[in-house]
Amino acid sequence: MTGESALETVRKDIDAIDTAIHDLIIRRTQLVEQVRRIKEEWAVKIQPSREAEIIYRLLARHNGPFPKRELVAIWRLLITATLSFEGPFSVAVYVAGDDAAYWDLARDHFGQFTPIARHGTVRGVIEAVRRQEASVGVLPLPTQDDADPWWRHLLSSHADAPRIIARLPFAGPANGRGGALEALVICPVIVVPTGRDRVLIAAETYADLTLPQFAAALRRADLTPSFTASWQETEPPHPRLFVAELDGFVSAGDERLQQVQDRLGKSLNRLLWLGGYATPLGSEELGAGWSAPTVAMPRPPRSEGASSS
């Protein structure tokens, strides 16, 4: 067989495979039509934990040279296409001036055809999600020295309040303008355990409670803070706020949170669950070719107002 006729034969096989993949996409969408009807009355359609589980499962069974990041990208597009088929789906993203780094992160995760609206302030993103003008919001990953930490605007016990649902990028840095930049996604939906989770909680105090004391109380209750930060509210009644990211799934009703509340007693005004995320894929899972960003949030320096763990 000549090279050209061999190529012809292989291309016929590729065409047959493309047809089979296409048929399966059509069948998958028919099933999603059932999901769409089940969710008809649901205000929020996105199920971030289910999305992560789909990708964890496929990556675990993957083999052969097809790159895992591209495999994830294909499924992200399938899932995002499905979401907009279930109901209107849009993204509010924080864009600081000309720097569209978070836009790129949002586009990589939610696809190039999902409507994305820019907001020049983190508050604008949160309000857009709260008013249901956007389905999800993309915000910078909190750091120790945020001048205006957005997580404090999420302190609400309201059932429909926006919560943290995902961390981006989910499958390692792509070719976006942000390089190793990371973000959190918010939406008024509650994540459920996937087996690979982190959650964020916030606390409010009017007492002399310090962040190291708060972090120590978490550890005494068998919780593992991987990031903590604090904020002194400038507006009356001037509470001091703490945020902590915890390793593993901890639900809002987890008895360990109750233990923290009991131990700190009156010095803790309230302890709130801010949501969580299925942990993004690490470089070892995705294969070589790029250097992984730190998967835990930046560790706080050992200084006043910060505790390391």
Ligand SMILES: O=C(O)C(=O)C[C@]1(C(=O)O)C=C[C@@H](O)C=C1
């Ligand atoms: O399983 C669901 O709830 C779906 O809506 C289907 C699906 C998918 O495409 O598999 C789409 C969107 C959700 O966020 C999760 C999964």
